[in-house]
Amino acid sequence: MRSSTVGIPLRxxxxxxxxxxxDEGDGMSLVPARSDHDVPFxxxxxxxxxxxxxxxxxxxxxxxxxxxxxxxxxxxxxEMIVTGALPPxxxxxxxxxxxxxxxxRTPVREALxxxxxxxxxxxxxxxxARVAPLRLDELARxxxxxxxxxxxxxxxxxxxxxxxxxxxxxxxxxxxMAAWRRRQLEAYFAxxxxxxxxxxxxxxxxxxxxxxxxxxxxxxxxRFMANLDPHRWAEAVAEHERILELFLAREGEAxxxxxxxxxxxxxxxxxxxxxxxDRPRP
Numbered sequence: 001m002r003s004s005t006v007g008i009p010l011r012x013x014x015x016x017x018x019x020x021x022x023d024e025g026d027g028m029s030l031v032p033a034r035s036d037h038d039v040p041f042x043x044x045x046x047x048x049x050x051x052x053x054x055x056x057x058x059x060x061x062x063x064x065x066x067x068x069x070x071x072x073x074x075x076x077x078x079e080m081i082v083t084g085a086l087p088p089x090x091x092x093x094x095x096x097x098x099x100x101x102x103x104x105r106t107p108v109r110e111a112l113x114x115x116x117x118x119x120x121x122x123x124x125x126x127x128x129a130r131v132a133p134l135r136l137d138e139l140a141r142x143x144x145x146x147x148x149x150x151x152x153x154x155x156x157x158x159x160x161x162x163x164x165x166x167x168x169x170x171x172x173x174x175x176x177m178a179a180w181r182r183r184q185l186e187a188y189f190a191x192x193x194x195x196x197x198x199x200x201x202x203x204x205x206x207x208x209x210x211x212x213x214x215x216x217x218x219x220x221x222x223r224f225m226a227n228l229d230p231h232r233w234a235e236a237v238a239e240h241e242r243i244l245e246l247f248l249a250r251e252g253e254a255x256x257x258x259x260x261x262x263x264x265x266x267x268x269x270x271x272x273x274x275x276x277x278d279r280p281r282p
Contacts, residue, residue: 069103074111076101081120081131082221083186092121092129119218136271139222142215143267147260149212154256156203158247165202166248172198173244180237189224195240199247199259226266229273235265 077097080086098108112129115121119138123129176191200212227233239262246255
């Protein structure tokens with residue numbers, strides 16, 4: 001079965017692309033995963049066309065190379081924005097980014113357009129691109145929709161998950177907990193997202209996968225930022241322990257409710273942090 005349009009594979013055994021930290025310039029590098037069976041997924045699941053037959057047209061080879069470079073540039077810029085390496089409001093100069101990523105300006109320009117559609121970048125005529133500012137009102141509206149999706153994910157994942165999907169979620173959970181014990185936030189977050197997307201994949205619903213993946217891309221940096229508070233991070237870990245328990249116990253309704261609450265708690269933590277930042281200082 002092919003993956004959905006956002007690249008969340010619906011069954012294991014498909015080839016997907018993951019990320020792991022390296023010692024390269026910005027700390028992130030794309031590394032191809034071998035399969036769901038021997039490599040735990042790390043990082044956000046992005047667009048993938050591997051395994052699909054190429055469309056026969058004269059310029060196909062050049063377009064494939066250009067598309068690949070654009071996707072790689074978008075993936076690396078996305079991670080830099082999510083983790084705060086490129087903070088809100090930062091001007092995004094194409095030449096500097098191209099040099100940093102080791103590509104030409106064209107893939108960078110196309111990558112910025114892609115990230116603009118995800119809400120991570122704003123492009124203004126004659127002024128260029130910048131990292132989109134944080135907007136809690138927009139986050140609240142997105143979470144309102146995501147909350148309903150999380151409930152659906154819990155119900156369907158429990159009802160439809162097979163042994164391979166269960167094993168994938170458990171594997172990602174172990175990776176996440178190992179990163180937590182080491183207090184490695186970026187590794188933790190990559191495995192954390194693999195848990196959430198693994199549950200979505202377990203639903204076997206490509207429309208749900210596409211919708212969830214698209215909206216999740218808009219709030220990933222908020223999810224990451226919520227864990228910058230050590231207290232909230234510890235709470236999130238405890239919630240994930242319970243999430244796995246409910247998934248393995250096949251309690252779909254309870255799992256869906258907890259997934260929705262888990263998302264609400266992140267929004268509350270960010271709102272509290274914003275109020276504290278805005279509080280007048282004596």
